[in-house]
Amino acid sequence: MNKNHKKIETKGIVVGAGLGGLMLALLGWQKHIPLTVLERSRYDENSGGRTLWLYPNALRILDQAGLLSDVIRHGFPVREIRYYDIDLKRSFTVRLSDFPEHSTYPVTGILRSDLHRILRQACPEDSIICDWQLRRVSARKGKVLAESADGRIREGAWLIGADGIHSAVRQSLDPNWNACFVGQICWQGTTQIELDPSWHGVTSEIMGRGRRFVFTEIRPGTVTWLALIRQETPAQGQGKWPLERLQHIYRLSGGPVQDILEHASEDSLHLISLRELSEARPWYHQNIALMGDAAHALTPETGQGAAQAFQDAWLLSELLSQSDSPPEELFRQYYTLRAPQIRFLQRQSRFIRGVSGAENRLLTKLRDTLLPLLPEHLMLRKMKQVYGSEQNITGGHHV
């Protein structure tokens, strides 16, 4: 510890003002839980123009936080998800407007930066301290000490790590507890292009061999997209590929994909190596807990990372506001109640990744033949299990 820095005490500490940490700060404030959020970046650095899909389970928590109408106003409705094979033959369609909850919680796409801003503006200004990068955390005599990279110290009764997939809180608990590369890289981009009206309000996914392309027109003339590619090793750093290489990989028999890639600008490209954190071990130790990607990073197949971080935040805020039990006991309950749903989603993600990212010629042929035969009601039932707002946050227990 730097001797020039005094210890500052707060009741609870949350590390990370990303989507999960902000939701916890907001719900915690609404439920009168004294806490402070420590965030490494400055507010305006935490943006990023990529798109998130919010399904009924995420919208329900946003509703409870009083933000549903803001989110719907700044987002765009997605009424259908269409799946295609590599020749752009329609495999099947999921009509999201058939979702029983569509009228209350219509599936909404939103720029991540817009969602972050809406959450941030709803939080009390003095609950978040920026420019505070956690280096390590330790638990001692019923207290938690958080130390910043520049030697500042905060002391609290408990601490929750909401500091994302490369969490420094998790690293403090065990330096070998890391998210694993799942054998896919993902390019994200935005293209200014007018698409045919038949693509409006639709998310389209084209499944090839070992590669997928997902795109949505988020407003007239602006398309956001993901290009997923199987690869044995993670991408080194944020290295830039020339756009032509992507265009080459996604040479399809016509259709909008080529146009989208041809009109994309290099500056909009963002590359990540997909990782998941799926070790079956508790997300807490004494009075320190993990939530969101820090605890259970999911790959994007199910579009559930932010939704699950919101559900963690909701449950933690309920437990911390309703009980006088010691933090370790509350964190144990939190983990026991949340883990089954996360395990279920991890299995779903792996299954979808295996099917949609299949590389083997025979398997892809089988997939492209069988998928169009899938009854739509079966698909809707599965989607309700994953995305429905009634879906268990707590494994059916009342808190």
Ligand SMILES: Cc1cc2nc3c(=O)[nH]c(=O)nc-3n(C[C@H](O)[C@H](O)[C@H](O)COP(=O)(O)OP(=O)(O)OC[C@H]3O[C@@H](n4cnc5c(N)ncnc54)[C@H](O)[C@@H]3O)c2cc1C
């Ligand atoms: C390609 C892609 C597509 C996705 N699509 C969807 C989707 O459609 N729907 C969906 O629900 N989810 C989606 N997700 C997942 C979603 O983005 C994440 O799960 C979600 O952002 C996790 O929130 P979080 O708060 O746990 O972490 P983050 O949002 O990553 O926030 C972590 C915060 O901690 C801060 N931080 C990090 N280290 C420190 C430190 N040492 N000290 C202090 N602060 C620190 C960071 O600056 C950041 O503000 C997608 C993810 C990917 C990669």
